Amino acid sequence: MTPDFIQKAIAICDDKIAKKGEGVGLSFYAFFKNRNDDPALLMQVAQWWIQTHELDHFEKAVKIREMLISDV
Template identity: 55%
Template sequence: MSPILRAKILEVCDKKIKEKGADVGVSFYAFFENKNQHPELLMETATWWIQEHTLDHFEKATKIKKLVESL
């Protein structure tokens, strides 16, 4: 996982957890704006989320944060 993606996931998860609590769910789209401005990063995220970890569409932000921190 690239350092840019790692930092972005941790930032978004922290923000979502702070705003909505530990039970908040996220999808890999949560790390991007509505416009596809970073297609390579989006594909890296989708590959990590879907192919490497076979995660559901929505997962708890705390789970994602722990997975990323363990890398």
């Protein structure tokens, strides 16, 4: 994942947390628009989420944000 994408994903986590609280969950699809305009990036994120970290479909946004920050 590119540093720009990681920063975008962190911002999305921050937004979700601000709107719905610390207990809000999300999936990696939250980082993409409904239309898949970058399948290669989607696959990179899916690999990071599913294969690398073996995360459940929904995870706490706080947890994901911390993981992304440590990847920067």
